Amino acid sequence: MTNASPPTPILEARNLHKRYQSRSGGETIALRDVNLSIYEGDTLGIVGESGSGKSTLARILLALDAPSGGEVLYRDQVISGLKERNLRDFRQHVQMVFQDPMSSLDPRMRVHDLIAEPLRSLKLVTDEHSQVAELLESVGLPTSAARRYPHQFSGGQRQRIAIARALGTHPETLMADEPVSALDVSVRAQILNLLTGLVRDFNLTLLFISHDMAVVRHLCNRIIVMRQGEVVESGLARDIYEHPQHPYTRELLAAAPRIRPKPKPSASTGRIVH
Amino acid sequence: MPVLSVRDLSVRAGDLPLVHGVSFDLSAGERVGLIGESGSGKSLTALAVMGLLGKGLTAQGQVLFEGQDLMSTTEKRRCQLRGNGLSMVFQEPMTALNPTMRVGRQIGEVLRVHRNLGKRAAREQARGLMERVDIPDPVHYERHYPHQLSGGQRQRIMLAMATACEPSVILADEPTTALDVTVQSRMLELMRKLVAEQNSALLLITHDLAVVSEMSDRILTMYGGHIVESGSTKSLLDHPRHPYTSALVATSNAVTVDSKAPAGALPMIEGSVPATGQFPTGCPFRDRCPRADEKCAVMPPLEPLGDQVVACWHPVPENAGDPASRVGA
Numbered sequence: 001m002t003n004a005s006p007p008t009p010i011l012e013a014r015n016l017h018k019r020y021q022s023r024s025g026g027e028t029i030a031l032r033d034v035n036l037s038i039y040e041g042d043t044l045g046i047v048g049e050s051g052s053g054k055s056t057l058a059r060i061l062l063a064l065d066a067p068s069g070g071e072v073l074y075r076d077q078v079i080s081g082l083k084e085r086n087l088r089d090f091r092q093h094v095q096m097v098f099q100d101p102m103s104s105l106d107p108r109m110r111v112h113d114l115i116a117e118p119l120r121s122l123k124l125v126t127d128e129h130s131q132v133a134e135l136l137e138s139v140g141l142p143t144s145a146a147r148r149y150p151h152q153f154s155g156g157q158r159q160r161i162a163i164a165r166a167l168g169t170h171p172e173t174l175m176a177d178e179p180v181s182a183l184d185v186s187v188r189a190q191i192l193n194l195l196t197g198l199v200r201d202f203n204l205t206l207l208f209i210s211h212d213m214a215v216v217r218h219l220c221n222r223i224i225v226m227r228q229g230e231v232v233e234s235g236l237a238r239d240i241y242e243h244p245q246h247p248y249t250r251e252l253l254a255a256a257p258r259i260r261p262k263p264k265p266s267a268s269t270g271r272i273v274h
Numbered sequence: 275m276p277v278l279s280v281r282d283l284s285v286r287a288g289d290l291p292l293v294h295g296v297s298f299d300l301s302a303g304e305r306v307g308l309i310g311e312s313g314s315g316k317s318l319t320a321l322a323v324m325g326l327l328g329k330g331l332t333a334q335g336q337v338l339f340e341g342q343d344l345m346s347t348t349e350k351r352r353c354q355l356r357g358n359g360l361s362m363v364f365q366e367p368m369t370a371l372n373p374t375m376r377v378g379r380q381i382g383e384v385l386r387v388h389r390n391l392g393k394r395a396a397r398e399q400a401r402g403l404m405e406r407v408d409i410p411d412p413v414h415y416e417r418h419y420p421h422q423l424s425g426g427q428r429q430r431i432m433l434a435m436a437t438a439c440e441p442s443v444i445l446a447d448e449p450t451t452a453l454d455v456t457v458q459s460r461m462l463e464l465m466r467k468l469v470a471e472q473n474s475a476l477l478l479i480t481h482d483l484a485v486v487s488e489m490s491d492r493i494l495t496m497y498g499g500h501i502v503e504s505g506s507t508k509s510l511l512d513h514p515r516h517p518y519t520s521a522l523v524a525t526s527n528a529v530t531v532d533s534k535a536p537a538g539a540l541p542m543i544e545g546s547v548p549a550t551g552q553f554p555t556g557c558p559f560r561d562r563c564p565r566a567d568e569k570c571a572v573m574p575p576l577e578p579l580g581d582q583v584v585a586c587w588h589p590v591p592e593n594a595g596d597p598a599s600r601v602g603a
Contacts, residue, residue, distance in 0.1 A: 049454035049455065049456065049457075050425075050454055154546040154547075154549075155546070156546050157546070184311035184312055184481060184546070184547060185311065185481060185482075185483070185522055185525055185526060186311060186521060186522065186525060186542060186543035186546075186547075187311075187546050187547075188525075188529075189525045189528070189529070189540040189541065189542035189543075190542045190543075192529070192540055193539050193540055193542060196538065196539070211454065211455065212455075213455070213531045214529045214530045214531045214533070215529060217529075217530070217531055217533050218528075218529050218533060218540070241531060251456055252455060252456065253531055254459075255455045255456040255458070255459035256455055256484075256530075256531045257455075257458070257459070257462075257482065257484035257485045257487075257488055258484050258487075258488070258530060258531070258532065259483055259484045259487045259511060259523075259526060259527060259530065
């Protein structure tokens with residue numbers, strides 16, 4: 001898929017299957033034979049609609065959930081089925097940002113403790129106060145934010161806090177599951193700009209899970225399209241957006257609402273970028 | 275003559291003003307988009323028009339429906355009109371539909387109440403309505419409860435209820451926001467078709483400029499409880515004059531599936547929409563606006579400007595070239 005593949009992917013999924021047993025004895029197949037490789041510096045978008053299995057895949061890649069079959073490798077080491085105490089190195093290097101910071105951030109903890117918690121549990125504390133201050137600064141929040149609670153912030157600011165928390169362990173890979181879907185349009189641009197900047201400044205490998213084809217187009221250089229637990233198409237973003245091969249990918253792109261009348265050339269995207 | 279004429283409509287919670295003297299008209303067959311971010315007062319405006327504001331909220335002003343002021347009429351009369359002359363489609367059908375009633379009966383109930391149909395006739399018509407919103411095999415699905423249906427099917431049921439009495443006015447509040455993109459596209463197509471068939475006026479509330487551009491003839495922008503700009507969809511999207519509309523258009527144009535390459539910085543608006551009651555005095559946008567100065571401490575009047583109507587002391591020039599410079603990103 002990539003032109004010159006480095007020898008070892010950071011994260012690799014081999015023949016992942018996930019089945020859920022329903023109470024009636026029936027079986028739901030959430031993932032069916034999913035294979036993927038993520039290389040250093042990739043910005044990989046996993047796109048699909050509800051029920052496509054993209055969030056199940058994310059949880060299994062993060063070792064938050066076990067696959068029913070197949071395995072996940074982190075730098076050639078199998079991590080599926082490992083006990084939490086053997087995942088410390090993995091946890092430090094692969095971090096996650098979720099869609100709704102209101103439910104992923106403990107409402108009873110001050111921002112300082114929310115950001116310091118992963119540093120403490122992974123024994124990475126050197127100078128807690130300056131570490132937290134530095135992390136807040138890197139996501140564009142004032143140092144004074146440390147004393148406050150999540151509910152005292154807007155949705156966009158809360159997502160910044162969640163990102164600061166994820167960055168604390170100096171991860172090499174950041175996985176984000178719909179991190180801008182709940183945000184207003186103007187705030188969405190702020191968080192997307194923040195993510196783009198962080199990926200560049202910290203050399204992050206990014207795994208971006210979203211139903212929003214437009215946002216993925218903006219952020220990712222490689223794409224995996226999922227439908228009903230299967231990967232239906234994968235490749236370079238440019239190829240997939242300009243020449244989609246699978247009918248479902250074509251349907252997704254055709255269904256995406258577009259601003260009409262289309263912007264004139266003088267107002268095209270290319271000119272907005274600077 | 276407009277079928278719905280809203281004049282100087284305000285909503286307040288106790289002493290706290292939330293919607294400030296909003297005025298607009300809807301004509302038969304006209305589709306109008308109401309855009310703005312959360313907290314701008316879009317939903318409150320629609321709920322006030324419907325007479326469905328929650329406890330503690332009061333509305334003032336006029337809501338003229340076919341010439342009759344709903345604000346000074348009885349609740350009994352409003353009940354007769356709701357779901358009949360005016361109806362509303364909500365974002366989340368799971369909370370708007372009755373979870374304990376089979377969907378066929380819920381649709382039929384509208385007809386029994388407003389058309390005095392008997393059980394059997396209501397059931398027959400409900401089946402026809404389900405077919406009209408593309409639910410196959412109504413005889414099978416009419417016996418389902420809302421939770422047994424998919425999000426898209428539930429939203430179709432709500433649309434069937436809202437259009438059952440061929441209302442003159444339909445208010446739709448983020449009707450497709452919770453839906454998958456392929457489902458959204460079919461739902462929008464269906465709404466377009468039904469509104470055209472019934473020659474209804476549609477007020478579509480959404481934060482999604484792409485959706486509104488595909489669905490409406492005219493756009494109203496709200497911010498901080500004020501309508502700050504209005505105009506035809508084409509002129510407003512081509513030459514937004516209010517800095518807020520301009521910023522929304524620029525940022526929406528920058529993130530699309532038709533972009534050529536993963537790009538750098540997006541144009542954005544500084545800060546975020548303030549919490550209720552925290553908007554600055556004067557122009558509500560002035561603390562986020564790159565064009566603001568002292569003059570903006572006084573709320574500008576809504577005045578004609580070129581092809582639009584704009585409330586701004588320092589509107590964006592009509593031929594501002596690069597949208598990024600308009601935003602001041």
